[in-house]
Amino acid sequence: GQQVMQIPQYQHVQEGEDFTTYCNSSTTLSNIQWYKQRPGGHPVFLIQLVKSGEVKKQKRLTFQFGEAKKNSSLHITATQTTDVGTYFCAESMEYGNKLVFGAGTILRVKS
């Protein structure tokens, strides 16, 4: 079945450092979504990418969709303690297909 590779599994950064998490698929994707889950909370939708090479920004967060639509990244500039949590990508291979979640990247920020 469809598998979503997300790396790294865990990252611990100093406040103010940058952070990046990556998702890779062996197949071409219809779209990819990113979610954030705070400790003890539920996943919250951040963004959806649909177009090849698409780049979207939300304040300090930059999301990219690869040209081949097989990979994606989430980059956080100058992390803050409020960025702490687990970041998940979720992939859909075809329009109308169920989302498959990656294992997530746990981000811890030292102040």
Place this chain on the structure above:
Amino acid sequence: NAGVTQTPKFRILKIGQSMTLQCTQDMNHNYMYWYRQDPGMGLKLIYYSVGAGITDKGEVPNGYNVSRSTTEDFPLRLELAAPSQTSVYFCASSYIQGNSPLHFGNGTRLTVT
């Protein structure tokens, strides 16, 4: 709008007991999902529904059952609880499957001992 509401928040079951996790949404979404999340792991799809009266299995359906009698409600039933079902359960809904955001409930933390 309350969004997606799950009850209970916490529950401890003994092996072999049964229970129903409740989920309701007020966004008029056709699509609803049940996920489980084990510590340090991602979200595994248990069951999903594309509309009232229609349900289908996800990745890990064994030991669970669902029903969808109305658009709003999507309860998850555990018939014979086992320790392997200790997990956090999330219900979610969406407007379109795969191409619109999932709205999650706050989750139910279940322990089976």
